[in-house]
Amino acid sequence: MTNASPSLAPSAPAPRAAPTSSPFQFFSVEVLRAERITPAMARIVLGGPDLARMASAGRDQRVKLFLPRPGQSEPVMPPAGTADWYGAWRALDPAVRGIMRTYTIRELRRAPDELVIDFALHAESDDASGPASRWARSAVPGDRICVLAPVEEENGGYDFRPPDGTDWILLTADESALPAVASILDTLAPGTPARVWIEVHDPADRQELATKADADITWLVRNTSPAAPDAIRAAALPEGTPYAWVAGEAATVKAVRRHLVGERGFDRRAVKFSGYWRQGASEDNLMEAAENA
Known part of the structure; x- marks a missing residue:
């Protein structure tokens, strides 16, 4: 079935809202x-x-x-x-x-x-x-x-948009956002400095992620490794102007953003954060809550 250019909206409430005017x-x-x-x-x-x-x-x-x-x-x-x-x-x-x-x-x-x-x-x-x-x-x-x-490459359905002048990339995700991180790494220009943290349930869930970027990828195994906010807090980060993309469980995403902006001094405009899911809530629950708000 093919419809004529409907929008992708609406979605679950922010943090994973979708565009309203793209083809x-x-x-x-x-x-x-x-x-x-x-x-x-x-x-x-x-x-x-x-x-x-x-x-x-x-x-x-x-x-x-x-x-x-x-x-x-x-x-x-x-x-x-x-x-x-x-x-x-x-x-x-x-x-x-x-x-x-x-x-x-x-x-x-x-x-x-x-x-x-x-x-x-x-x-x-x-x-x-x-x-x-x-x-x-x-x-x-x-x-x-x-x-x-x-049906057009430039559309409102993606969020990873580093501005001109970005010196390095920070990515963090859990399993829900791992496909997005893998796709982002695919598209980074050769030699782009990137620091990446990915949280998974088990060591067997780690993947080989192809990229031409200069990417330092850290896998965090749940319940045995530090949680993402703690791992990033303990890390030495590159110099220069960063752009951060943070996705996964909503509470973890908020904690990482709070650290980057409040403790690391990242420009809040340079931190794109998306809660792909919320502990204890389905996408149906989130849409219903947004509509009843």
């Missing part, structure tokens, strides 16, 4: 391949006849995924061409409509056209997982979903 369209796609790249990360490769029109800025490019509910062969969506897609989606029966979640494009490939999404699997069992983790864990070739994605 986005719906794409009907199906699973081509599914693999477990680490114990806690599933990689789903998607294909479809319209993917040649899909664009990505790289970096931390956001898209909306609409997943089918149990017993459905594809997600139930508003009719093609609906101007207010979000209002129309909200008007559908909540027990039937497609399950909406926000994810980062890990890679948009050409020749052939393929969309790659990495899913952090937050629990070992379906009973303890959210709907996106459950879907990704059981996805097989032919499974169908819907994606709301940009």
